[in-house]
Amino acid sequence: MVQSQDLNFTISKLAAHCGVGVETVRFYQRNELLEIPQAQQGATRRYGQAHVERLQFIKKAQLAGFTLREIKQLIALDSTEERSQVLALAQERLQDIERKIIDLHDARDALSQLVNACQTGHAGPCPIIESFETSSSKNKVV
Amino acid sequence: MVQSQDLNFTISKLAAHCGVGVETVRFYQRNELLEIPQAQQGATRRYGQAHVERLQFIKKAQLAGFTLREIKQLIALDSTEERSQVLALAQERLQDIERKIIDLHDARDALSQLVNACQTGHAGPCPIIESFETSSSKNKVV
DNA sequence: TTAAACTGCGTACCATGGTACAGAGTCAAG
DNA sequence: CTTGACTCTGTACCATGGTACGCAGTTTAA
Numbered sequence: 156m157v158q159s160q161d162l163n164f165t166i167s168k169l170a171a172h173c174g175v176g177v178e179t180v181r182f183y184q185r186n187e188l189l190e191i192p193q194a195q196q197g198a199t200r201r202y203g204q205a206h207v208e209r210l211q212f213i214k215k216a217q218l219a220g221f222t223l224r225e226i227k228q229l230i231a232l233d234s235t236e237e238r239s240q241v242l243a244l245a246q247e248r249l250q251d252i253e254r255k256i257i258d259l260h261d262a263r264d265a266l267s268q269l270v271n272a273c274q275t276g277h278a279g280p281c282p283i284i285e286s287f288e289t290s291s292s293k294n295k296v297v
Numbered sequence: 298m299v300q301s302q303d304l305n306f307t308i309s310k311l312a313a314h315c316g317v318g319v320e321t322v323r324f325y326q327r328n329e330l331l332e333i334p335q336a337q338q339g340a341t342r343r344y345g346q347a348h349v350e351r352l353q354f355i356k357k358a359q360l361a362g363f364t365l366r367e368i369k370q371l372i373a374l375d376s377t378e379e380r381s382q383v384l385a386l387a388q389e390r391l392q393d394i395e396r397k398i399i400d401l402h403d404a405r406d407a408l409s410q411l412v413n414a415c416q417t418g419h420a421g422p423c424p425i426i427e428s429f430e431t432s433s434s435k436n437k438v439v
Numbered sequence: 440t441t442a443a444a445c446t447g448c449g450t451a452c453c454a455t456g457g458t459a460c461a462g463a464g465t466c467a468a469g
Numbered sequence: 470c471t472t473g474a475c476t477c478t479g480t481a482c483c484a485t486g487g488t489a490c491g492c493a494g495t496t497t498a499a
Contacts, residue, residue, distance in 0.1 A: 165445075165446075165496095166445090166446070166447090167445070167446085176487085176488075177445095177446090178487070178488055178489075179486085179487065179488085181447085181448090182486075182487055182488085186486095196496090197495065197496070198446070198447075198494070198495055198496085199445080199446055199447085199495070199496070200446080200447085217486095218404065219404050219407055219408050220401070220404040220408065222485075222486090223485080223486070223487095224484095224485090238415070241415070242412065242415045242416065245408060245411060245412050245415065246412055248408060249405065249408050249409055249412060252401050252404055252405045252408065253405060255401055256398060256401045256402065256405065259362070259394050259397055259398045259401065260398065262360065262361050262362040262394055263391065263394045263395060263398065265360075265361055266361050266362065266387060266390060266391050266394065267391055269361075269387060270384065270387050270388055270391060273380070273383070273384045273387065274384065284371060284374070284375045284383055307475075307476075308475090308476070308477090309475070309476085318457085318458075319476090320457070320458055320459075321456085321457065321458085323477090323478090324456075324457055324458085328456095338466090339465065339466070340464070340465055340466090340476070340477075341465070341466075341475080341476055341477085342476085342477085359456095364455075364456090365455080365456070365457095366454095366455090
């Protein structure tokens with residue numbers, strides 16, 4: 156039955172194990188993303204499996220593009236049964252991501268065109284700089 | 298010959314004309330992205346065409362994904378003839394953008410899969426939350 | 440046992456791109 | 470000439486996601 160409680164990390168071990176800094180762990184604690192453990196050994200707190208999992212949860216959710224604020228909401232929603240709210244949050248996030256992808260595509264296309272122009276053209280003013288200059292009738296950026 | 302000097306804006310007119318806030322103009326001045334004009338009328342500065350163009354330059358370069366720091370470099374490079382450095386900067390920017398696009402695609406795919414799972418599945422724990430929980434053998438996010 | 444290393448706590452600081460506001464001066468219209 | 474709107478300057482503050490540091494107390498290894 157010793158299976159999830161066998162970990163007994165100090166804060167620095169926990170941080171190292173999860174690939175974050177000690178200060179980051181404390182930062183999450185301050186921001187109520189990670190519980191301060193009750194378990195102590197003397198004055199030093201001991202962290203267990205649940206803390207490792209929570210840190211991993213945070214990291215994965217960050218990778219999926221959630222902000223810490225949203226992750227906090229997800230954690231709160233997890234303990235309730237508000238599955239539809241989780242879905243709503245995820246859908247919003249998805250729309251954000253899709254919007255950003257479109258923006259970045261636009262930016263990339265404009266910029267790569269400029270880079271090409273700059274590599275191709277041989278004389279005259281730099282087309283990149285030029286294109287940012289006022290919009291008369293020159294290359295348009297975005 | 299009066300052709301670029303005919304504008305005579307106060308700071309608030311300039312800001313309004315360019316679609317930014319007065320405080321933003323001052324912010325750019327503090328950060329040496331925009332010159333403080335010599336021209337004054339009494340104690341009040343007067344802004345001209347060059348300022349309008351600079352603000353437009355900044356806005357366009359931002360749209361292309363440059364940071365203010367990079368824009369400052371572009372401005373500096375513009376006055377030199379360091380066209381190759383402009384190109385290098387643009388290429389770096391382009392790589393950043395491409396990296397971000399890939400990351401966002403990954404995030405989007407993972408998340409949309411989760412959203413689908415959540416909409417499809419009818420019972421059991423929320424697949425979105427679940428997928429962030431520790432990585433045993435569940436859906437991987439990113 | 441003693442020194443190094445770590446812990447906990449509070450607070451300040453970093454970059455990024457602004458936004459807000461106080462206080463003093465100035466400008467323009469009525 | 471007064472009133473209200475605007476300007477200038479400096480400084481503080483906002484969110485975001487951490488990072489750093491000082492200090493006192495504790496733990497650990499030699």
